[in-house]
Amino acid sequence: MAGLILKNLWRQKVRSLLAVAGISLGIATIIALGAIADGMEHNLIATLRSGKADFSIGQAHAPMIVLSSVSEARLYEIARWPEVKQAVGALVTFASFPGNPYFLTIGIEPEAFELGGVTLLEGRAFSAEDEVLLWKIAASTLGIKPGDAIEIDLKKFRVVGVYETGNLLEDGGALLPLRALQKLKSRPSELTVILVRVNEGVSVEEAMARVEREYAGSLITLRSAEEFNKNYQSLSLVRAGSWLISLLALVIGGIGVMNTMIMSVFERTREIGILRAVGWRRGRVLQMILGESLSLGALAACVGTLIGWGAARAVTLLPQVRGLISPVYAPDLFAQAVVIALGVGLLGGLYPAYRAAKISPQEALRYE
Amino acid sequence: MSDRTVVARDLVKTYENGRTRALDGVSLEIFSGEFVAICGPSGSGKSTLLNLIGALDRPDSGELWVAGEDLTRSHGDFAGFRARKVGFIFQLHNLIPSLTALENVLIPTLELNRRDAHARARELLERVGLADKAHRRPPELSGGERQRVAVARALVNNPELILADEPTGSLDSKTEQAVLELLRGLQSERGVTLILVTHDPRVAQSADRVIELVDGLVTAPVAF
Known part of the structure; x- marks a missing residue:
């Protein structure tokens, strides 16, 4: 047959x-x-689980994570909550690099590196607004070493170190001081996500519930890709x-x-x-x-x-x-x-x- | 010769909503191991009768028993009956062109799932003189060879009766004679009943008995 x-x-x-x-x-x-x-x-999943953050906070109803916009004021409010051990903000956006007009660029303060899961491989963390860290693959592709200069969105920066985070999205490009990126993009006091670590003995769910309650309709909490899917439409x-x-x-x-x-x-x-x-x-x-x-x-x-x-x-x-x-x-x-x-x-x-x-x-x- | 393989009484078959009466009350008996020729002019109803005996079609009325099976029952498909009891040989060999001679012979065995099917098919191809052409496809065979493959296919499931509808109709007279001899030989050595439909009196002569049909009726009286 x-x-x-x-x-x-x-x-x-x-x-x-x-x-x-x-x-x-x-x-x-x-x-x-x-x-x-x-x-x-x-x-x-890797982004959301990287680092030591228990959960992330983003803008409700944003069509995709890079389009989320959260006021920095929220970060200061939440950071003061007794259940929160540490809260840091990051601005995630695209910037033009030599040879790539859509390089993923993250504005983040050095004290947030641990929570964000950033590991320095070479050089040091930035300490001035014209300093950047390059993702290791980007550094090797572009042939740039710490000490070299690089142009981001037509502005000159100095590369002071090379990093990795273990996940592709964050590894996509470069880390800039938060303030420098906010200025470069003309988005003062604006964040994309807030990463939160809760105090010991505090339930992560309860902390997340409080955010959802107090900022209902404006902020959402994310812990997994499924939640991300539910909340972001991209x-x-x-x-x-x-x-x-x-x-x-x-x-x-x-x-x-x-x-x-x-x-x-x-x-x-x-x-x-x-x-x-x-x-x-x-x-x-x-x-x-x-x-x-x-x-x-x-x-x-x-x-x-x-x-x-x-x-x-x-x-x-x-x-x-x-x-x-x-x-x-x-x-x-x-x-x-x-x-x-x-x-x-x-x-x-x-x-x-x-x-x-x-x-x-x-x-x-x-x-x- | 005492067992009756085919018993038909008052068989009626009409087409076009009764306007064409192909069989108009046919009664006949055919005995086990007999070689019967059903003869008659074109349109006399002989192919219709053969189709009814082979359970390819059903009569409108009358009684029809073939190899112990009541073919007038209204329910069920008679495929199983055809597979086990009947071997067909058509005027145009009707082989599947994409399959080899051997595969064509094996086609009816798929339904019965017999373990010895392959050996039997090869043996039959040898018997019809085509052992060396078992792997040729029909377009590579002559008309007579194709009809011999059809003969082997008809016998592969060890049927009780062979129904041949103008089996030599498309062959030249020399090949016709060879195929008829082959059929006759196989019929007598295997003891199967052979019913052959033909419009050619010369072909009919090779049978033990001739039943003549004219306008859907048997002309010669049939004794019960």
Whole structure:
């Protein structure tokens, strides 16, 4: 039976391959966008869990974390709470660097390094407003050492050290003194996030609840990527967009399979009549046609996965996003893609298989 | 010859909502191991009768028992019956072009899942003289060879009866004779019942008995 199924597909190579290409496109989209969204989420988990902060605070209803805006006044209020051991603020934004107009730049005070999970590898922390720390990969890519000068947003800075944080998003570029970045970006007294560590014996949940209560509607607390997803829409938008595009591609793929299989059943009416005449039950004819459409789906799962993997890799090579996005190829993403490809194959094959099973042997044998 | 493989009484089959009466009350009996030719001009209803006997179609009324099965029952698909009891040979060999001769012979065995299917298919291909062409596909075979593959396919499940609808209709007279001899030989050595539909009296002559159909009726009296 398996041999017969493959031979039937092989007979119409071009048509089969076009059907496979249709589904593959959808699968590739799912893999590529899924891996990128997973990568973004992974980075956020790392950001939110890095350092010694118990939780972060951001602006409610901000579409994405870099667009969050929190007044520095809030930081001073919260820092005075008895349950809070330490609260520090950070301004996260993009700035233009030599060769990269969208370099992730974080304004943070040296006393916040521990809470933010910053580790100095070389040099020292900044002590003046014209000093910066460079992320180690950026430093090596740009060929810059401590002591060298660098231009950020057309303003000259001196590199005094090299750091890493162990996660890609924060590692994306450079650390500047908070005040210097606020000035550079003309965003005085503005923060993106507040990182909070609570006192011993204080429940993190209670501290978070107090923030949510006292600043209801203006601030939100974040502890995990799931919470981030709930509160910030950028990832949800990426995911929703990815699903919409994938769905569209899969509908097109499904219609492609159905078209291929219907044509194939129509052309083989007489053959199917012979199979029925020599004793094949309707169920076996059904199995054969579904087997063919499932095989198209299985092949598309392989091809689509490869294309998707390649596309996600290609995206990370773009200079604009290099260092910002690192796709994560989770096993369940592949499992999901395979299940969807087979599902599309199966659904696309149902109606043609039903049609084939309904063929009357006696009428089919008269069919020319 | 005492067992009756086919018993038909007053078989009626109409088409086009009763406007065309293909069979108009056919009664006949065919015994186990018999070689019967159903003869008649075009449109006499002989193929319709063969389709009813082979459970490819159902009669409108009448009684029809084939190999112990009541083919007038209204429920169920007769695929299992066709797989176990009947071997078909059609005028146009009706092989699957993408499959080799051997695979074509194996097609009916898929339904019964017999373990010895492969050995049997090879043995039959050898018997019909095509052992060396088992891996050729139909387009690479001559008309006579294709029909011999069809004969092997019809016999692969050890059926009780073979139904051949104009099996030599598309062959030249020399090949026709060879295929008829092959059929006859296989029929007698395996003791199967062979029912052959033909419009050609010369072909009909090779049978033990000839049943003639004209306008959906058996012309010669049939004794019960």
